[in-house]
Amino acid sequence: MGRGRTIPHVITLGELHEARERVAPVLRPTPVEVSESLSGLVRRDVLLKPEHRQRTGSFKIRGAYNFVSRLPAGGEVVAASAGNHAQGVALAAQLSGMRATVFMPTNASKPKVDATRGYGATVRLVGEFYDEAMDAAREYASEHGLVVVPPFDDPLIIAGQGTIGLELVDEAPEAGTVVVPVGGGGLISGVAAGLRLSDHPALIVGVQAEGAAAMQASLAAGHVVTLDTVSTMADGIAPHAVSPLTLEHVQNYVDTIVTVTEDELAKAMLLLLERAKAVVEPAGAAAVAALVAGKVPEGGGAAVAVVSGGNVDLHLLSRLIGA
Amino acid sequence: MGRGRTIPHVITLGELHEARERVAPVLRPTPVEVSESLSGLVRRDVLLKPEHRQRTGSFKIRGAYNFVSRLPAGGEVVAASAGNHAQGVALAAQLSGMRATVFMPTNASKPKVDATRGYGATVRLVGEFYDEAMDAAREYASEHGLVVVPPFDDPLIIAGQGTIGLELVDEAPEAGTVVVPVGGGGLISGVAAGLRLSDHPALIVGVQAEGAAAMQASLAAGHVVTLDTVSTMADGIAPHAVSPLTLEHVQNYVDTIVTVTEDELAKAMLLLLERAKAVVEPAGAAAVAALVAGKVPEGGGAAVAVVSGGNVDLHLLSRLIGA
Numbered sequence: 001m002g003r004g005r006t007i008p009h010v011i012t013l014g015e016l017h018e019a020r021e022r023v024a025p026v027l028r029p030t031p032v033e034v035s036e037s038l039s040g041l042v043r044r045d046v047l048l049k050p051e052h053r054q055r056t057g058s059f060k061i062r063g064a065y066n067f068v069s070r071l072p073a074g075g076e077v078v079a080a081s082a083g084n085h086a087q088g089v090a091l092a093a094q095l096s097g098m099r100a101t102v103f104m105p106t107n108a109s110k111p112k113v114d115a116t117r118g119y120g121a122t123v124r125l126v127g128e129f130y131d132e133a134m135d136a137a138r139e140y141a142s143e144h145g146l147v148v149v150p151p152f153d154d155p156l157i158i159a160g161q162g163t164i165g166l167e168l169v170d171e172a173p174e175a176g177t178v179v180v181p182v183g184g185g186g187l188i189s190g191v192a193a194g195l196r197l198s199d200h201p202a203l204i205v206g207v208q209a210e211g212a213a214a215m216q217a218s219l220a221a222g223h224v225v226t227l228d229t230v231s232t233m234a235d236g237i238a239p240h241a242v243s244p245l246t247l248e249h250v251q252n253y254v255d256t257i258v259t260v261t262e263d264e265l266a267k268a269m270l271l272l273l274e275r276a277k278a279v280v281e282p283a284g285a286a287a288v289a290a291l292v293a294g295k296v297p298e299g300g301g302a303a304v305a306v307v308s309g310g311n312v313d314l315h316l317l318s319r320l321i322g323a
Numbered sequence: 324m325g326r327g328r329t330i331p332h333v334i335t336l337g338e339l340h341e342a343r344e345r346v347a348p349v350l351r352p353t354p355v356e357v358s359e360s361l362s363g364l365v366r367r368d369v370l371l372k373p374e375h376r377q378r379t380g381s382f383k384i385r386g387a388y389n390f391v392s393r394l395p396a397g398g399e400v401v402a403a404s405a406g407n408h409a410q411g412v413a414l415a416a417q418l419s420g421m422r423a424t425v426f427m428p429t430n431a432s433k434p435k436v437d438a439t440r441g442y443g444a445t446v447r448l449v450g451e452f453y454d455e456a457m458d459a460a461r462e463y464a465s466e467h468g469l470v471v472v473p474p475f476d477d478p479l480i481i482a483g484q485g486t487i488g489l490e491l492v493d494e495a496p497e498a499g500t501v502v503v504p505v506g507g508g509g510l511i512s513g514v515a516a517g518l519r520l521s522d523h524p525a526l527i528v529g530v531q532a533e534g535a536a537a538m539q540a541s542l543a544a545g546h547v548v549t550l551d552t553v554s555t556m557a558d559g560i561a562p563h564a565v566s567p568l569t570l571e572h573v574q575n576y577v578d579t580i581v582t583v584t585e586d587e588l589a590k591a592m593l594l595l596l597e598r599a600k601a602v603v604e605p606a607g608a609a610a611v612a613a614l615v616a617g618k619v620p621e622g623g624g625a626a627v628a629v630v631s632g633g634n635v636d637l638h639l640l641s642r643l644i645g646a
Contacts, residue, residue, distance in 0.1 A: 028356070036378070040441075052600045055359070111597060118363075270637070274434065277375045277633035279600040310600035314593065318644040321637045 010248055011159045011190070013197040019066045019159040020166050026065055026095050027163075028055050032171045032304060037275035042291050045302035047172055049164060052280050052310025056119070058236070059161055059308050060088030063186060065095065066160030067149055073097040079149045080137035082108045082130055084236055084309050089149045090121035101146075103137040105129055109313045130239075152186030153243035161187045165194020168304060175202045176301030179287035181308045182206040182215045182257060183237030185246030191306065192253035203299035206250065206257040207286040209265065212238040216257045218247050233316065234265055236283030236309055256297065264289040266320045272307070273317070281312035333571055334482045334513070336520040342389045342482040343489050349388055349418050350486075351378050355494045355627060360598035365614050368625035370495055372487065375603050375633025379442070381559070382484055382631050383411030386509060388418065389483030390472055396420035402472045403460035405431045405453055407559055407632050412472045413444035424469075426460040428452055432636045453562075475509025476566035484510045488517020491627060498525045499624025502610035504631045505529040505538045505580060506560030508569030514629065515576035526622035529573065529580040530609040532588065535561040539580045541570050556639065557588055559606030559632055579620065583612040589643045591615055595630070596640070604635035 030050045038046040051059040068077055068089065076099040079089040086102045093100035100121040104113060105128060116123050126136040141148045150157060168178060168191070178195060180188040185206075192204045208216055209232035217225040218241075226241040242250075250257070260268075265282045268289035272278045280288075287305035290296050296303060353373045361369040374382040391400055391412065399422040402412040409425045416423035423444040427436060428451060439446050449459040464471045473480060491501060491514070501518060503511040508529075515527045531539055532555035540548040541564075549564040565573075573580070583591075588605045591612035595601045603611075610628035613619050619626060 033351070033376075053356075057600060273602050273640075274637055277380060277602040279596050279602060314597055314644045317596075318641040321641040 009155050011155050011193050015159045016162045016194050020163045023062050023065050047302050047304045049306045051308050056087040056091050057311040058084035060084040063157035063160030064088035064092040067156040068092040069096045078137050078141040078146050080134035083112050085151045086116045090116045090119035094120045103133040105133045152184035158190040162190025162194040165191040169198045169200050172304050174301050175304045176299030177203045177303040179205045180306045181237050181283050181286035182208050184239045185242045189246045189249030196253045203255045207290040208259050209234045210259040210261050213259050215242050234282035258295045260289040264293045279310045281309050284309040332478050334478050334516050338482045339485045339517050343486045346385050346388050370625050370627045372629045375630050379410040379414050380634040381407035383407040386480035386483030387411035387415040390479040391415040392419045401460050401464040401469050403457040406435050408474045409439040413439045413442035417443045426456040428456045475507035481513040485513025485517040488514040492521045492523050495627050497624050498627045499622030500526045500626040502528045503629045504560050504606050504609035505531050507562045508565045512569045512572030519576045526578045528619050530613040531582050532557045533582040533584050536582050538565050557605035581618045587612040587616045602633050604632050607632040
């Protein structure tokens with residue numbers, strides 16, 4: 001730790017349980033499911049945690065609601081996102097009696113923009129890339145004295161995502177390995193803390209897209225590394241950098257981070273479509289991709305793949321099917 | 324009833340409960356799920372009964388297992404099918420310690436043939452159409468003294484499918500309408516009997532493809548009518564004729580049969596893909612299609628759409644997305 005830097009606040013079991021109590025009433029239950037076809041294919045028991053069927057189509061509502069629902073009702077929150085976080089914040093605000101203004105880059109897909117508006121948010125399309133949308137969000141928030149809901153770099157967000165870890169303690173006590181997609185690291189930070197702090201013995205494996213492996217690079221360097229470029233269709237896990245807070249969680253609680261190629265992601269998406277009848281976005285397929293590619297170390301017992309989201313442009317699916 | 328005709332055996336509540344006990348240990352649970360997006364779209368509460376996630380990708384395992392598991396272990400069963408029934412019989416036989424020989428037409432899709440073989444069945448590709456495959460199945464069965472597992476025209480098959488009706492009594496006591504895809508009528512016969520004999524008050528609505536509405540025609544005529552031609556992409560609900568047994572159940576227990584167009588089926592499949600993250604075959608989308616098209620009479624309370632199966636050729640999906 002450098003001088004003057006705040007020590008990141010690693011979340012506690014108490015914060016996780018408090019988050020679980022808070023978010024439970026607004027979640028759709030997503031109990032783990034055995035996938036017989038994937039189990040046959042990878043020759044180990046595979047369980048799926050189907051967060052693509054969560055409200056808003058991804059796990060992001062968990063962290064967003066844990067954060068937003070603590071703010072005074074009647075107010076307004078701000079966020080920037082090209083996708084799942086936008087929908088999570090929009091629904092969290094709606095459920096909390098608040099307004100939401102969400103800044104999305106102009107290249108955000110129409111279904112995601114429509115869905116965000118569908119949850120009652122005001123959408124502002126600004127900038128070509130996420131960073132420009134985030135700059136605009138910060139400026140708007142500071143102008144109006146509002147709070148920006150961070151996508152991953154926050155203990156309340158991490159604790160919200162970590163409710164998945166607590167659920168896995170109940171739903172898959174026999175799991176030997178838990179495999180989690182990693183972008184900014186909010187999801188794996190929470191899941192890993194939830195499992196470890198509950199003394200669940202599973203190996204915890206993170207999966208990144210080969211073309212956007214900011215967490216792996218940061219782990220190797222021992223500090224947050226910013227990637228110059230990222231290149232993957234898995235837009236849900238493609239930030240240029242993680243945060244000190246999520247890196248700290250991963251250093252403490254995660255056993256290893258592996259990467260998957262675009263072909264491996266595509267193959268996993270098609271397998272999930274054909275065999276699990278599940279529409280999953282590229283990021284959501286990352287854990288399954290790593291399992292199918294044989295990149296996940298054996299932990300004994302079943303492997304749980306967290307299927308983090310299903311918000312995929314159908315035209316991308318169509319292209320993958322045709323390829 | 325004409326002279327000399329056997330009176331069809333309408334199933335009893337006892338047979339349904341017995342079937343439920345028998346099939347329960349081999350089923351995957353498919354509790355009904357609220358679909359917020361469909362509810363918003365059709366302005367009534369919509370629940371989905373997700374049998375596309377049932378083992379083998381459709382409800383057919385229920386009836387097949389209720390039938391096959393009663394035969395002496397170590398033997399062999401025979402069936403003819405281009406799709407879901409083939410997989411249901413193959414898995415039912417595997418689970419019952421029996422061999423299965425399944426006759427499939429040569430145009431059966433490769434994933435369905437592979438899946439049937441994957442459950443341990445011997446597949447024989449015979450004839451261009453289902454009828455030729457069925458003729459070959461009957462001939463083979465009679466030659467070897469074996470039983471053909473009928474796709475719908477049998478009380479045990481109907482009682483097996485009817486376990487869905489009993490589950491809905493528990494899972495959706497508040498439902499005002501239950502909407503069920505109809506081909507040969509085995510599914511709706513069982514579901515309707517299960518609901519009515521349990522005094523569930525819901526309206527029961529069957530849905531056929533406009534180009535294959537054999538049940539509707541038979542109801543109107545008061546006897547089984549054989550269609551000269553059928554034309555629909557919903558291959559799971561496209562027989563040329565129902566049976567006296569299923570017609571009798573429908574006459575006794577079903578409130579109405581409506582039809583949907585190919586466009587309405589396609590629209591429902593895409594909605595289920597995009598909003599429910601569900602891969603559903605055309606027949607499986609029929610109930611949702613009827614709801615979205617406003618063709619289902621109001622019954623007060625929620626509408627349950629039975630999503631009967633998810634075994635769709637991905638190239639068909641890709642074409643529908645591109646259209």
